[in-house]
Amino acid sequence: MREGDDCYAGPRMESLFGEGGGGMDSSSSIERDRERKSRDKLKPRSSSKKQRTRFVAHGLQPPMVSAAAAAEGVVATSFKEHDAAYFHSYSHVGIHEEMIKDRIRTEAYRDAIFSHADSIRDKVVVDVGCGTGILSIFCAYVGARKVYAVDASDIAVQAKEVVKANGLSDIITVMHGRVEEVQIDEEVDVIVSEWMGYMLLYESMLASVICARDRWLKRGGIMLPSHATLYMAPITNPDRYSESIDFWRSVYGIDMSAMLPLAKQCSFEEPCIESITAENVLSWPIVVKHIDCSRVTIRELETVSADFMISSMMMASLHGFALWFDVAFGTPIIDAQSESSMESTIVKDFGCNGINHRRHGNSSNQIILSTAPEEPPTHWAQTILYIYEPIEVTQDQIISGSISLSQSRENPRFLNIHLEYASGDRYFVKESVMR
Numbered sequence: 561m562r563e564g565d566d567c568y569a570g571p572r573m574e575s576l577f578g579e580g581g582g583g584m585d586s587s588s589s590i591e592r593d594r595e596r597k598s599r600d601k602l603k604p605r606s607s608s609k610k611q612r613t614r615f616v617a618h619g620l621q622p623p624m625v626s627a628a629a630a631a632e633g634v635v636a637t638s639f640k641e642h643d644a645a646y647f648h649s650y651s652h653v654g655i656h657e658e659m660i661k662d663r664i665r666t667e668a669y670r671d672a673i674f675s676h677a678d679s680i681r682d683k684v685v686v687d688v689g690c691g692t693g694i695l696s697i698f699c700a701y702v703g704a705r706k707v708y709a710v711d712a713s714d715i716a717v718q719a720k721e722v723v724k725a726n727g728l729s730d731i732i733t734v735m736h737g738r739v740e741e742v743q744i745d746e747e748v749d750v751i752v753s754e755w756m757g758y759m760l761l762y763e764s765m766l767a768s769v770i771c772a773r774d775r776w777l778k779r780g781g782i783m784l785p786s787h788a789t790l791y792m793a794p795i796t797n798p799d800r801y802s803e804s805i806d807f808w809r810s811v812y813g814i815d816m817s818a819m820l821p822l823a824k825q826c827s828f829e830e831p832c833i834e835s836i837t838a839e840n841v842l843s844w845p846i847v848v849k850h851i852d853c854s855r856v857t858i859r860e861l862e863t864v865s866a867d868f869m870i871s872s873m874m875m876a877s878l879h880g881f882a883l884w885f886d887v888a889f890g891t892p893i894i895d896a897q898s899e900s901s902m903e904s905t906i907v908k909d910f911g912c913n914g915i916n917h918r919r920h921g922n923s924s925n926q927i928i929l930s931t932a933p934e935e936p937p938t939h940w941a942q943t944i945l946y947i948y949e950p951i952e953v954t955q956d957q958i959i960s961g962s963i964s965l966s967q968s969r970e971n972p973r974f975l976n977i978h979l980e981y982a983s984g985d986r987y988f989v990k991e992s993v994m995r
């Protein structure tokens with residue numbers, strides 16, 4: 561990476577796998593300027609700064625192992641190690657404290673469960689990844705006949721105690737095991753799960769929810785949440801750029817510009833988990849992926865991608881792209897007719913992948929948990945892909961390209977991110993890994 565190449569500094573995330581995250585995707589963040597016909601691979605990250613509070617490295621789960629990974633001979637024991645590390649991370653009280661204290665998240669789930677009381681009362685529920693048991697208890701409060709609360713982490717031991725202390729042991733059965741492996745001997749009416757990772761898909765826990773759905777959900781049963789949408793928009797963030805990069809231009813009066821290439825490389829190699837506001841966003845977002853939780857397949861999640869053509873709403877420095885998501889707690893799927901009406905609502909509200917998207921109206925009054933920059937912040941914040949060198953854009957200037965998120969072969973819970981973007985006569989590719 562030469563001085564002057566695109567680069568930017570941001571907190572990197574910690575991984576349970578430590579430096580290099582297991583090796584396969586090290587030197588993973590690459591930004592190429594095709595004009596220069598150069599390709600500058602970045603070194604593995606140094607240990608870092610901002611720590612992701614929500615979970616990080618997981619193991620592979622059998623249903624998520626892609627054919628490609630199998631063909632490459634990814635070793636089964638390493639899957640188990642990854643999985644053990646993942647579930648161990650969820651045995652720590654801090655992560656549950658943080659999630660529960662995120663009131664936007666927890667109250668959205670509580671309100672969604674309460675608003676679906678008619679569909680839950682006297683019914684059977686599976687809580688996929690129950691953690692402390694909080695969502696299971698909300699379901700019991702609205703009259704669930706039976707709740708299977710499943711978690712593979714040792715937090716299940718505490719969940720059992722919490723359930724007991726609240727006098728709900730006759731309704732909630734806590735099962736300490738992987739949802740892919742535990743036995744439930746009846747069909748269920750409702751699946752509830754808080755499965756969303758950073759950038760929606762990081763952690764790949766949705767695969768486990770799909771597994772539970774396919775094993776136990778009755779026809780006509782409901783998924784909470786019912787839909788999820790991943791968005792992306794170009795952003796400007798001059799303060800952040802200045803703080804991490806321009807800082808090196810003059811340090812206690814010393815010209816430390818020689819540090820610039822390294823600062824850009826180290827700071828912006830990986831996706832950054834940061835809160836931005838609507839003021840940072842340069843256009844309406846595009847939809848990268850819309851998911852109907854009652855239909856999505858595990859294979860469909862192995863790679864998601866979208867092309868985009870975005871018009872900047874203002875003159876600004878383009879510093880990168882932000883990704884965020886929302887989930888909706890829609891109405892039950894009862895029959896084919898309501899399925900198709902729900903589908904048309906989705907098309908109307910969410911548009912097609914890659915198309916500029918105005919905030920969807922909530923015409924059906926369904927509860928939506930949003931992590932958008934213009935909404936109150938959540939512990940997910942936004943995921944920012946900073947580019948190494950800002951691009952000056954004018955109002956209405958077109959920014960085009962494509963984004964692709966693929967499960968890593970190293971560990972399907974990691975995401976390989978391939979971003980191509982062009983503006984004016986310049987075209988870049990940035991590759992990074994979220995691990």
Ligand SMILES: C[S@@+](CC[C@H](N)C(=O)[O-])C[C@H]1O[C@@H](n2cnc3c(N)ncnc32)[C@H](O)[C@@H]1O
Pocket residue numbers: 621647650656659660688689690691692693694695710711712713715737738739740753754755756765768
């Ligand atoms: C994001 S936490 C949510 C905890 C709780 N439902 C809440 O809302 O506070 C996800 C939980 O799912 C569990 N989990 C993830 N994948 C799982 C699987 N395949 N089987 C069982 N538990 C799983 C994790 O151990 C973790 O406790």
